Every structure is written in structure tokens, then in C-alpha cells.
Amino acid sequence: MVGLKPSEVPPTTAVKFLGAGTAACFADLLTFPLDTAKVRLQIQGENPAAQSVQYRGVLGTILTMVRTEGLRSPYNGLVAGLQRQMSFASIRIGLYDSVKQFYTPKGADHSSITIRILAGCTTGAMAVTCAQPTDVVKVRFQASMRLGPGSDRKYKGTMDAYRTIAREEGVRGLWKGIWPNITRNAIVNCAEMVTYDIIKEKLLDSHLLTDNFPCHFVSAFGAGFCATVVASPVDVVKTRYMNSPPGQYRSPLDCMLKMVAQEGPTAFYKGFTPSFLRLGAWNVMMFVTYEQLKRALMKVQMLRESPF
Numbered sequence: 631m632v633g634l635k636p637s638e639v640p641p642t643t644a645v646k647f648l649g650a651g652t653a654a655c656f657a658d659l660l661t662f663p664l665d666t667a668k669v670r671l672q673i674q675g676e677n678p679a680a681q682s683v684q685y686r687g688v689l690g691t692i693l694t695m696v697r698t699e700g701l702r703s704p705y706n707g708l709v710a711g712l713q714r715q716m717s718f719a720s721i722r723i724g725l726y727d728s729v730k731q732f733y734t735p736k737g738a739d740h741s742s743i744t745i746r747i748l749a750g751c752t753t754g755a756m757a758v759t760c761a762q763p764t765d766v767v768k769v770r771f772q773a774s775m776r777l778g779p780g781s782d783r784k785y786k787g788t789m790d791a792y793r794t795i796a797r798e799e800g801v802r803g804l805w806k807g808i809w810p811n812i813t814r815n816a817i818v819n820c821a822e823m824v825t826y827d828i829i830k831e832k833l834l835d836s837h838l839l840t841d842n843f844p845c846h847f848v849s850a851f852g853a854g855f856c857a858t859v860v861a862s863p864v865d866v867v868k869t870r871y872m873n874s875p876p877g878q879y880r881s882p883l884d885c886m887l888k889m890v891a892q893e894g895p896t897a898f899y900k901g902f903t904p905s906f907l908r909l910g911a912w913n914v915m916m917f918v919t920y921e922q923l924k925r926a927l928m929k930v931q932m933l934r935e936s937p938f
Contacts, residue, residue: 654719663704664908671901707771754819854913
């Protein structure tokens with residue numbers, strides 16, 4: 631590595647793992663209100679009799695939440711969200727290249743699309759298996775409403791939510807909706823990682839852009855759009871099922887069928903605009919930060935290993 635710049639040194643797996651988790655947390659901090667708005671719009675109509683507040687559009691949802699529940703309401707579940715990203719993104723993004731290399735035959739110059747999709751599905755499923763409890767708690771907090779100063783939330787805090795769910799629904803309650811979540815995140819991970827990977831590779835190979843901010847921005851924006859389009863239906867079912875009280879739905883399939891029967895097929899794209907705004911913005915912030923963090927961490931590592 632003597633004489634090489636940090637951008638020319640391949641980052642280690644540990645650097646990718648730490649960099650992905652940190653970058654995802656940073657992106658979550660900036661886009662979390664959009665994610666909360668998405669959840670509220672997705673569950674709207676699930677129980678019309680109990681819905682006392684109606685949401686209209688992304689900005690309208692956020693403003694209504696602030697007016698009826700306070701300034702902090704768009705950030706309900708942030709702690710669980712950051713816990714989720716640190717464990718979830720570290721695996722699905724940080725280990726993607728390593729798993730892709732593992733699946734790629736020896737001697738091959740490039741990984742095929744099939745190999746990349748397989749790597750995305752693998753790391754996505756691994757990440758969900760590890761981080762599912764944090765996702766359940768995040769969704770419960772985001773979906774919960776507090777109308778007026780006299781009303782109380784079901785959970786006093788993040789750790790209380792873990793304990794309450796485990797006590798009332800069993801430990802399995804913390805993994806509720808894991809199958810639709812695995813499906814959703816396998817799709818999202820493939821759309822995000824494979825699209826980002828391919829767009830970035832084509833831009834660099836064609837010399838349209840160099841490996842810098844514009845290249846990362848374009849690749850990340852394309853990844854966010856593709857992920858939103860293909861994952862929205864599964865995302866809505868996942869959110870409804872994870873937020874439902876025990877007994878409301880027999881299975882994710884039952885949830886999907888009831889949605890179609892009661893609200894029509896357009897229900898699968900409820901909250902699409904905040905989903906795209908959130909995923910598009912999240913991808914841009916995360917990937918740009920991730921690329922810079924990898925270089926910074928490799929620079930620190932090189933300085934520590936340098937004999938001078």
C-alpha cells in the first residue's frame with residue numbers, strides 16, 4: 631500500500647461494516663420525519679373507526695403530527711431506528727461486497743447481475759434476522775399517536791417497548807412480520823445495492839464521471855427510485871402487519887388480502903411519495919457519506935500502519 635492514496639486502497643470488511651452503519655445513522659437522523667410520515671400514511675384506513683386524525687400528503691402529515699402531538703412526534707422511534715441502522719445497514723451494506731466476492735467464481739473479471747442479486751438477497755436476509763426487534767419497536771413508536779397532553783403512550787421508552795412486547799406477545803412478538811420484512815428487504819437491498827453498483831460501474835467504465843460526489847449522487851438517486859417502486863407493496867403489508875394487535879391478521883398473506891378487499895389495490899402504494907422522498911434522500915445521504923467515510927477510515931488506518 632506504499633505510495634497509494636486512501637481512495638486507491640480497497641477498504642477492509644471492518645471499514646465497510648463500521649462505515650455503513652455510521653453513514654446509515656447519519657442519513658436516518660436527517661430523513662426520519664419522512665419515514666414516520668410514510669408509516670402514518672401506510673396505516674391510515676387500517677382501522678377507520680379508531681382513526682380520529684386524517685393525513686393528507688407528506689408535508690400535511692408532518693404538520694398535523696406536530697400540531698396534534700407536539701414537535702418531537704416526527705422523531706418517534708428514533709432511538710430504535712438508530713439501533714436498527716447500526717445493526718441492519720452494517721450487515722446488508724457493509725458486507726455486500728464481501729458476499730458478492732464470495733459468490734463470484736475465481737478468475738472472473740466482473741460479478742454477473744445474478745451474483746449481485748444473490749449477494750443483495752443474502753445480506754438483506756441476514757440483516758433482517760439480526761435487526762428485526764429494533765424494526766418492530768421503531769414501527770410501533772412511529773405508528774402510535776398521542777392526542778393531547780392528557781393522553782399517554784403505550785410505551786414509556788425504547789427499552790420499555792422491548793420488554794412490553796416480549797411480555798405481552800412473547801419473544802416471538804419482537805420478530806413479528808419477519809417474513810414480509812425479509813421479502814421486503816431482500817427486494818430493497820437488491821434494488822438499492824445492485825442498482826447503485828451497476829450505475830456507478832457504468833459511469834466509471836464509460837468515463838462519464840470519476841469516483842467522486844456527482845457519481846455517488848446519481849448512482850444513489852437511481853438506487854432510491856428503483857427500491858421505492860419495487861418494494862412499496864411489500865413495505866405497506868410489512869408495516870400494517872407489524873403494527874397490528876394480536877389476532878387482527880392471521881398472516882402477512884391474510885393482511886394483504888384484507889387490504890385488497892377493503893381498500894383496493896392502490897392501498898399497496900399508500901405513502902409512496904414519502905417513501906420515495908425518504909428512500910431517495912436517504913440513499914443519497916447514506917451512499918455519499920459511506921464513500922467518504924470509507925476513504926477517511928482507510929486514511930486513518932494507513933497512518934496507523936505507517937512506520938513514519
